[in-house]
Amino acid sequence: MLPPLSGATRLEDPIPARAGIGLRFPHHDHVLAKRPDVAWFEVHPENYLGEGVVAGDLEMVRRDYPLSLHATGLSLGSADGLDLEHLSAIAAFSRRIQPGLVSDHLSWSAAGGLHLPDLLPLPFSEEALAVVARNVDQTQTVLGRQILIENPSAYLAFADSALTEAEFLGELVRVSGCGVLLDVNNIVVSAGNLGESPALRLGQLLDHVPPGAIGEIHLAGHAVRPLADGAVLRIDDHGSPVSPRVWSLFETVIARIGPRPTLIEWDTAIPAFDVLRAEEASAQSILDWRAETPAYAAAR
Amino acid sequence: MPPLADIQRRMARALLHGTDAGMPPTAAAPVSACAAFQVYRDTVLSALANALRLTFPTVDRLVGEAFFDQAACAYAREAPPRRARLVAYGETFPVFLEAYAPTQGLVYLGDVARLDWAIAQALLAPDHGVRRHVTIEETIFLALSVSLTILPVRFPVDVIRAALTDDDDRGLAAIDLTPRPHAVAVWRDGPMAAVQPLSQPAGLFLTAIQFGSTPEEALAAACTAASPQGALRAIQAEVFAARFAEITQIRSEEETP
Numbered sequence: 001m002l003p004p005l006s007g008a009t010r011l012e013d014p015i016p017a018r019a020g021i022g023l024r025f026p027h028h029d030h031v032l033a034k035r036p037d038v039a040w041f042e043v044h045p046e047n048y049l050g051e052g053v054v055a056g057d058l059e060m061v062r063r064d065y066p067l068s069l070h071a072t073g074l075s076l077g078s079a080d081g082l083d084l085e086h087l088s089a090i091a092a093f094s095r096r097i098q099p100g101l102v103s104d105h106l107s108w109s110a111a112g113g114l115h116l117p118d119l120l121p122l123p124f125s126e127e128a129l130a131v132v133a134r135n136v137d138q139t140q141t142v143l144g145r146q147i148l149i150e151n152p153s154a155y156l157a158f159a160d161s162a163l164t165e166a167e168f169l170g171e172l173v174r175v176s177g178c179g180v181l182l183d184v185n186n187i188v189v190s191a192g193n194l195g196e197s198p199a200l201r202l203g204q205l206l207d208h209v210p211p212g213a214i215g216e217i218h219l220a221g222h223a224v225r226p227l228a229d230g231a232v233l234r235i236d237d238h239g240s241p242v243s244p245r246v247w248s249l250f251e252t253v254i255a256r257i258g259p260r261p262t263l264i265e266w267d268t269a270i271p272a273f274d275v276l277r278a279e280e281a282s283a284q285s286i287l288d289w290r291a292e293t294p295a296y297a298a299a300r
Numbered sequence: 301m302p303p304l305a306d307i308q309r310r311m312a313r314a315l316l317h318g319t320d321a322g323m324p325p326t327a328a329a330p331v332s333a334c335a336a337f338q339v340y341r342d343t344v345l346s347a348l349a350n351a352l353r354l355t356f357p358t359v360d361r362l363v364g365e366a367f368f369d370q371a372a373c374a375y376a377r378e379a380p381p382r383r384a385r386l387v388a389y390g391e392t393f394p395v396f397l398e399a400y401a402p403t404q405g406l407v408y409l410g411d412v413a414r415l416d417w418a419i420a421q422a423l424l425a426p427d428h429g430v431r432r433h434v435t436i437e438e439t440i441f442l443a444l445s446v447s448l449t450i451l452p453v454r455f456p457v458d459v460i461r462a463a464l465t466d467d468d469d470r471g472l473a474a475i476d477l478t479p480r481p482h483a484v485a486v487w488r489d490g491p492m493a494a495v496q497p498l499s500q501p502a503g504l505f506l507t508a509i510q511f512g513s514t515p516e517e518a519l520a521a522a523c524t525a526a527s528p529q530g531a532l533r534a535i536q537a538e539v540f541a542a543r544f545a546e547i548t549q550i551r552s553e554e555e556t557p
Binding site: 046047049050051052053054056072073074075078079080083085086089108109110111112113114115116117118120121122123125127128131155156157158159160161192193194195227229231232233235 | 301303304305307308309311312313315316324325326327328329330331332333335336337339340343344347348351380381382383384385386387423424425426427488491
């Protein structure tokens, strides 16, 4: 078992426990012109680094909305260590934007001097845990704040993993002081591809990660593709409405841990903003239902 | 299990070059390891192709989506990114396109790609700021925008881009594609990128200034393409009066009231 690391600060929650929307380039003009009544937005910081046109757009959005930064390129699982220049750029951007939350994934993207733009799978070994914990600690130290780590979608699992993903995340939270971004769609995608029950996979995660460590939830759609060998492949493409199975599991999560900032993600075949608002409203209705139940209200 | 660094390097090579040999075994699952690797491979290559498409939209329009994807994936395998910031990926794509066998008939494609790259870099630059201050005379200074790029090309890429943007097929077909020296200024103008063709003297003057020459040296370069009077007229009209430049005159102490 690894000793606790030092970089994390206290979990803060300036993003409201309400439904928000992942902001993408096609909706910048609409949001800046109409200032829709959305509780918060989330962006990928890698798309905004520097002082260019889109960075200026985001600064204007930030004046009116809480923002969360969801990084995709820190490569926290890289055995080669972090790209310190990139981390420094993210830190400078974070100081400028003052986000309510900062997150990235339990995955890797960089190896041998190359950067591959995907969330690639880790073996859940003690060595990998030490690598991720070291990288998360370094990131939290440079950013001066806690980050959330997202469970990624998986298409394979390494045969000799010593831990489950849930055990790995729970242990990572303990040793690094990071939080968890629970992506419910990724639970369904991974479970389907790996031949597991989504409810069981979700239950394992909720059993191993303390409820207080779960700082955000992601909801999205995924594609379902039958393969020639009869298997069904689920692809995490964020290109369709949230599936009924994901909504159902989301209700389970909220019933168990209470409301959390919940994001609607849509990254391919991006629809009109109203479509995202409808998904956001569905998520909010579930959050409201839970917040209004007597047991939860009394607990608060 | 092999060390994590070995697994990651092998997997990175496997995803780019399509050889899954040497990967550690995967757990039994309904989706085969081969199909799973293919998802990761498709995601990596399509993400890189889409990143390049955003940076090189004129090239994409010229060659079409399918051909662009093919060229982008070939480039990604040959020159994969080294950093996570994909908006800065593709600096060598123009050179790659010039050597890429399937585009050999499109001799202007590399220059079009250079224009796309310059526009993308201008949009990433700050809206305000100065790249270069030049002392024209003792009390007259020329300031060039921090976002300015002077692009020496062999084809009229600004005209090609304008015709494509306007869906002007007849105009596109009528463009004279005889290779000859052209220069184009690209800079950020508020939320947009501005593209301005330059005469040869103005282009030579600005190129020399950008490479650190003195105004006298830059003027001498401009005079290789025009008479001294013609070069000065071009510089005054296309540089001193341009939106990417600002002329500042400081009054001398004797003139100060």
